[in-house]
Amino acid sequence: MKIIVCIKQVPDTKGGVEFNPDGTLNRAAMLTIMNPDDKAGLEAALRLKDQYGAEVTVLTMGLPKATDVLQEALAMGADKAVLVTDRRLGGADTWATSTTIAGAIRNLEYDLIITGRQAIDGDTAQVGPQIAEHLQLPVISYAMDIKVDEAAKKVTVKRQYDDRYHVIEAKMPCLITALSELNEPRYMSVGGIFDAVKAEITTWGRDDLKDVDDSNIGLAGSPTKIAKASDKVRKGAGEKKAFDSPEESVSYIVEKLNEKHVI
Amino acid sequence: MALEDYKGVYVFAQQVDNEISPIAFELLGKARDLAEPLKTEVTAVLIGSGIKGLADRLAEYGADKVIVVDDPELKEYRTEPYAHALSSVINEYKPEIVLVGATAIGRDLGPTVSARVATGLTADCTQLDIGDFPLNPIPGKENEQKHNQLLMTRPAFGGNTIATIACPDNRPQMATVRPGVMQKIDPIAGKKAEIIEFNPGFTANDRYVTIKEVVKAVSDTVDIMDAKILVSGGRGVGSPENFKILEELAEALGGTVSCSRAVVDAGWKPKDLQVGQTGKTVRPNLYFAIGISGAIQHVAGMEESDIIVAINKDEDAPIFDVADYGVVGDLNKIVPQLTAAIKAEKAKKAAG
Numbered sequence: 001m002k003i004i005v006c007i008k009q010v011p012d013t014k015g016g017v018e019f020n021p022d023g024t025l026n027r028a029a030m031l032t033i034m035n036p037d038d039k040a041g042l043e044a045a046l047r048l049k050d051q052y053g054a055e056v057t058v059l060t061m062g063l064p065k066a067t068d069v070l071q072e073a074l075a076m077g078a079d080k081a082v083l084v085t086d087r088r089l090g091g092a093d094t095w096a097t098s099t100t101i102a103g104a105i106r107n108l109e110y111d112l113i114i115t116g117r118q119a120i121d122g123d124t125a126q127v128g129p130q131i132a133e134h135l136q137l138p139v140i141s142y143a144m145d146i147k148v149d150e151a152a153k154k155v156t157v158k159r160q161y162d163d164r165y166h167v168i169e170a171k172m173p174c175l176i177t178a179l180s181e182l183n184e185p186r187y188m189s190v191g192g193i194f195d196a197v198k199a200e201i202t203t204w205g206r207d208d209l210k211d212v213d214d215s216n217i218g219l220a221g222s223p224t225k226i227a228k229a230s231d232k233v234r235k236g237a238g239e240k241k242a243f244d245s246p247e248e249s250v251s252y253i254v255e256k257l258n259e260k261h262v263i
Numbered sequence: 264m265a266l267e268d269y270k271g272v273y274v275f276a277q278q279v280d281n282e283i284s285p286i287a288f289e290l291l292g293k294a295r296d297l298a299e300p301l302k303t304e305v306t307a308v309l310i311g312s313g314i315k316g317l318a319d320r321l322a323e324y325g326a327d328k329v330i331v332v333d334d335p336e337l338k339e340y341r342t343e344p345y346a347h348a349l350s351s352v353i354n355e356y357k358p359e360i361v362l363v364g365a366t367a368i369g370r371d372l373g374p375t376v377s378a379r380v381a382t383g384l385t386a387d388c389t390q391l392d393i394g395d396f397p398l399n400p401i402p403g404k405e406n407e408q409k410h411n412q413l414l415m416t417r418p419a420f421g422g423n424t425i426a427t428i429a430c431p432d433n434r435p436q437m438a439t440v441r442p443g444v445m446q447k448i449d450p451i452a453g454k455k456a457e458i459i460e461f462n463p464g465f466t467a468n469d470r471y472v473t474i475k476e477v478v479k480a481v482s483d484t485v486d487i488m489d490a491k492i493l494v495s496g497g498r499g500v501g502s503p504e505n506f507k508i509l510e511e512l513a514e515a516l517g518g519t520v521s522c523s524r525a526v527v528d529a530g531w532k533p534k535d536l537q538v539g540q541t542g543k544t545v546r547p548n549l550y551f552a553i554g555i556s557g558a559i560q561h562v563a564g565m566e567e568s569d570i571i572v573a574i575n576k577d578e579d580a581p582i583f584d585v586a587d588y589g590v591v592g593d594l595n596k597i598v599p600q601l602t603a604a605i606k607a608e609k610a611k612k613a614a615g
Binding site: 095171243 | 368377398426446479516572574578600
């Protein structure tokens, strides 16, 4: 069985956010990590490798320094790594990102593709389902549990919804998006770290993408355009009232909640 | 087809178990706002099995038209038949705007459909406006500025940045919208919409998955990260027993109790109810901070809440620096009376 896991290098927003003097985010100063949902997806793939001897290929699109997360994935136990990097692919929105990754995946053999549900920098949850659409695959989002029947070429997935979950059976090949709640990812092993340093990372550029039109990549190929971006203004203080009686305090709060339509 | 020929604001009217989800009404409310400057109509797209009877309620909440896609294949949500249904509606009727709720369904359906109809999609929007793109004309290229565009605003980077996004060259302009942000209208009793039945045909293929089991949540502990209303208590509540008055307030509001780190450290409440840097980050529509001083570590976990109400006897408590509505006073007196007042208010609204 062959599994492709799509991973992304993201700034660690939990580790504190640094701002430039002009108020913009200082991305260069922020630590980067493997996106947590993607890491859970990788762990799920590695468990299938432990179980069935699957071959796990990790794939990322990003700047050349994104090799860091590929090496981490190799040290955790992934077998092969692919970096898709090219200036012509920069500035991509989710549409252009998904067409690019789909174009890279068309060069590979696979039974299963696993992505994270969403990345902590953009939080869109769009790229996984959009890759599935470009590759004409079944997609199962928000996976809480993944089981594979290799002989029957089927997966059984617990798919989370707001108030329930579905147990879903799908034919392989298919694409699954993983929740970080799926598992506790393993640490890199010492042997894995040695092997990862020696391992060769395949690097592809725009010209290596299969069946992808120029009109669908990079900034120019992105249907969505940023009109304005700003760092969020810290919320200031609102009103503070000190009434003589609890009754007045209560009617003040009820009035405000009514104004805001929250009750 | 020219971009201007795409007309109308469409809303995916999510239903689950043949019950319309609240997000559908919220989207209709917003769609009415957007339709006005565009001088166009609001259409709800209702997808499911045996759901035609729900169309009138969508009319009462603002739909001028309801397109009903009713088919046995659509009984439970599955990506493929639903994506086929919605993208077929888009291809047939050519809307200029399509809004989808950013729910566990919409965040799967939205990206699939946008990729299928080859347009852009902006995720988890918290604000939608009609305006110009670029916002300001580029000198010398004034005539290239596009008008009547959907401007979609969303937080990113863990809420640290906020971006406004347009989709100027593709139609429809698509957005998923965070639940609980947009206002539904007061329903207009008896209002009717034009009902259009549409079925593009559903033929199962390898992309149709099989649902083996549906397991509805039975857990009575709501994850505080999912709660729309949180009533959070701090050390000022005084004792674990006294959290009862917060629980009663939460129940009256339809909310959930959470707490500060001091309360967890004191052993009054379990860790999974803790809000703050070492606990959970929450963004409810309404956050009550009761007897919470508002240390920076606590504030980091709740400052994105839409409305913050603080009750604290210490008028210098830092929680008042982030509260929208702060009341200096004794929580033991205010909270029980507030619970009673909210119950009375809700009873009044339900009656009339």
